[in-house]
Amino acid sequence: MKKPVEAADRLLSKAGEDDDFRERLLANPRETVEREFGVTLAEGHEIHVHEESDSATHLVLPPRSKLSETERKEARAGAASLEFLRKTLHDPAPPARPAVLERERAPATAATPAALARAGRESIRRGLAFLETAIDENGAWHCIRFNIADPDIPRHFERPPFVSAFCVLALECCDEPRARDLCAAARNYLVDTAEYPGLWRYYRHLPRDLDSTALCSLVIGNHPWIFLGRNVPYILANRDEEGRFTTWVLTADEPDVAAPFRIEADPVVNANVIAYLGDRPETEDAQRWLEALIAEGSVEDSSKWYPDTVTIYYATTRAMTRVRPALDRLRPIIAERVLGLCNEEGEFGNILQTAQAVAALYNIGSLESIDAKRLVENFLSSQREDGSWPELLAFGDQSLKWGAIGRIGHGSEAVTSAFCIEALERLVEVLGT
Numbered sequence: 115m116k117k118p119v120e121a122a123d124r125l126l127s128k129a130g131e132d133d134d135f136r137e138r139l140l141a142n143p144r145e146t147v148e149r150e151f152g153v154t155l156a157e158g159h160e161i162h163v164h165e166e167s168d169s170a171t172h173l174v175l176p177p178r179s180k181l182s183e184t185e186r187k188e189a190r191a192g193a194a195s196l197e198f199l200r201k202t203l204h205d206p207a208p209p210a211r212p213a214v215l216e217r218e219r220a221p222a223t224a225a226t227p228a229a230l231a232r233a234g235r236e237s238i239r240r241g242l243a244f245l246e247t248a249i250d251e252n253g254a255w256h257c258i259r260f261n262i263a264d265p266d267i268p269r270h271f272e273r274p275p276f277v278s279a280f281c282v283l284a285l286e287c288c289d290e291p292r293a294r295d296l297c298a299a300a301r302n303y304l305v306d307t308a309e310y311p312g313l314w315r316y317y318r319h320l321p322r323d324l325d326s327t328a329l330c331s332l333v334i335g336n337h338p339w340i341f342l343g344r345n346v347p348y349i350l351a352n353r354d355e356e357g358r359f360t361t362w363v364l365t366a367d368e369p370d371v372a373a374p375f376r377i378e379a380d381p382v383v384n385a386n387v388i389a390y391l392g393d394r395p396e397t398e399d400a401q402r403w404l405e406a407l408i409a410e411g412s413v414e415d416s417s418k419w420y421p422d423t424v425t426i427y428y429a430t431t432r433a434m435t436r437v438r439p440a441l442d443r444l445r446p447i448i449a450e451r452v453l454g455l456c457n458e459e460g461e462f463g464n465i466l467q468t469a470q471a472v473a474a475l476y477n478i479g480s481l482e483s484i485d486a487k488r489l490v491e492n493f494l495s496s497q498r499e500d501g502s503w504p505e506l507l508a509f510g511d512q513s514l515k516w517g518a519i520g521r522i523g524h525g526s527e528a529v530t531s532a533f534c535i536e537a538l539e540r541l542v543e544v545l546g547t
Contacts, residue, residue: 118331118343118391121151139163147341156305156337177310181318204271207258211527213465213504214496230490231545234538237494241535242292244501245281248528249296253303255281255528258505263521272524274316275307279329280508281532283432284473287539297333304330305337312337312345313363322363324352325419328386349387350396354379357399359387361419381407382420382429389433393440401440404430408444408451420509424462427452428470431477449480460488465496466506466530469537476540486544493538502527503534 125147129136138146143161148154155161164172179186225233249255254273261267278300285293307314307330314326327349331340339345352363358379384400391397407416408430413423420426427448434441452471455462462471472489475481497503508530510523 118340118346120343121147122342125150136165140165153336153341155341156301156334158305159338161338180309185318203259204256204273207260207269207271209269210258210260210505211498214498225487225491227487227545230487231542233494234490234542234545237497238288238535238538238542239290239292240497240501241503241531241538242288242290242296242501245285245296245528245531245535246292247500248502248526248531249299252306253299253301254278255300255526255532257508257524257526257529260523260525261521262507262510262523272317274326275304275314275330276316276326277524277526277529278303279326279333281529282333283329284532284536287536293535301334304334308334308337308339310339310344311348312339313348320362321365323361323383324349324359324363324387325361325380325383327363328383328390331390332386346391349391353396353399356403358403359384359400378418379403380417380419381413381426382417385426385429385433388441389429389436393437397437401437405441405444409447411451413451418511421507422463422467422470424452424455424467424471424474425509428474428477431474435477445478445480449475449478449483453480453483456484459492460485461492464506465493465503466508466525466533468492469530469533472537472540473533481540481544486541490538490541490545493534493541497534501531503530506530 125139128150129139135146135150140163143163144155147161166172245255250273252273254275255278256271256273257277258269259272260269282297282300282304285297288294304314309315309322312327312331313322314330315322316326327345331345334340348363349359352360354360356379360379361383362378381404384404388397388400388404393401407413408427413426417426420429430441430444431448434444452462452474455467455471457463462468468489472481472484475484493503505527506525507523508525510525511521
């Protein structure tokens with residue numbers, strides 16, 4: 115698929131040179147765009163093409179806000195409005211269920227690669243069956259907001275679009291019919307939560323942010339706002355003096371709770387934006403910064419929102435697969451760094467970290483460097499009877515800026531399970547060859 119903006123520029127250019135194409139675009143815009151690019155645009159979204167003339171000028175008004183004026187006023191108070199904060203959360207979440215105990219894990223077997231591949235495929239199907247029970251009627255997967263420093267602070271469910279996009283990107287490699295249906299439902303949820311011209315926010319009491327926007331845009335790339343790059347100018351305007359993309363998309367009427375963090379440039383956020391925008395002059399500074407950070411070994415503690423270095427490598431390799439050959443020089447470096455995280459048991463930390471390490475190695479073509487059989491056994495033995503994998507910290511602000519109460523983490527069984535399914539898909543592919 116074309117990168118955002120390229121499609122719009124191509125349409126305008128061709129319409130200026132080809133009168134027949136211009137007439138088709140005016141008469142049947144959707145059909146003409148789909149035929150020109152070989153894509154199927156999202157259903158339920160009309161496309162209108164207007165032709166200005168020497169005597170007619172068109173003024174296009176943006177859609178009305180999805181939030182009422184009262185809600186917008188409440189949101190401007192940001193975190194100071196505890197009542198509005200409560201509205202962004204859902205029912206209290208139960209305590210985290212324990213992971214599979216070490217003594218319960220099955221011992222290593224002498225199973226053949228083919229037998230393990232079959233077992234891995236069955237594990238994927240069980241995981242998808244669990245994810246089917248965890249997605250709500252709107253197509254949203256939940257996450258759980260909890261405190262790392264104080265387990266007595268109440269846990270709450272949350273359903274930000276970011277989490278659903280997070281899961282879909284992990285599941286897109288799976289061809290199982292159930293996976294396709296789950297991803298389709300989640301895409302509908304992302305469309306419903308998009309704010310013109312293709313921006314998303316994590317909570318309603320926070321400003322729109324580039325991490326949510328980049329991931330959601332990657333997932334619904336065939337939506338006309340995204341396909342035609344309507345959100346790109348807003349993203350490009352959100353760079354610091356070094357050309358790095360900053361997290362929050364702030365405007366005068368947005369909450370000011372994130373204002374102190376305006377200058378923060380997170381490596382994962384930048385990797386996700388690069389993955390969406392592609393290799394283009396406007397992303398070159400961010401690419402160079404990300405390259406230097408990894409090449410110089412400065413990844414540790416470089417991310418405010420992602421506590422695990424493997425997550426930074428995972429996000430970077432996902433960007434690499436989408437912007438080749440840009441960032442390619444990082445392949446051997448990331449391979450060495452990820453493999454260096456492996457312990458004597460063949461794991462890369464907990465099961466979520468291990469899943470992201472497997473996916474990262476697959477993305478850079480280095481999966482043959484690990485023991486695929488042993489890892490499949492680890493994923494199988496870590497899976498619960500209901501098909502899930504345990505809730506683990508996936509992301510969250512771990513700084514002590516606000517003291518213990520500010521150490522917020524986010525994770526869920528659904529998030530972990532989505533990444534474990536992605537890893538198993540990659541391992542099964544290796545075992546089956």
